[in-house]
Amino acid sequence: QVQLVESGGGLVQPGGSLRLSCATSRATLERYNIGWFRQAPGKEREGVSCISFSDGATRYRDSVKGRFTISRDNAKNTVYLQMNSLKPEDTGVYYCAAGGWGAWSRCLPKDFGTWGQGTQVTISS
Secondary structure (H helix, E strand, O other): OOOOEEEOOEEEOOOOOEEEEEEOOHHHHHHOEEEEEEEOOOOOOEEEEEEOOOOOOEEEOHHHOOOEEEEEEOOOOEEEEEEOOOOHHHOEEEEEEEEOOOHHHHOOHHHEEEEOOOEEEEEOO
């Protein structure tokens, strides 16, 4: 059974940083692509960044390139999303999710079948 648990959200000022964590199992990291998604109030869920289980290849949405970094620590069975230079438009509930083969390359919510409970990120002064 695939389980994902997010943590690390919070309230920060614009320009600040947060690191989100997605804890899972070794089996999940070895078999599933992992993605970070977010949903702002009144908006659809969108892909933020995804990472391939096979070779660690990554994908980012344009608006976070150069500011966010996705990484994987196999020893800790955790996927991280380091978020720097945060902006108010980054506000939302952030979810990690597990997807099947190839899901990382498009990083679309519909390709990911198992989701964590989400963690709130609020960027405000």
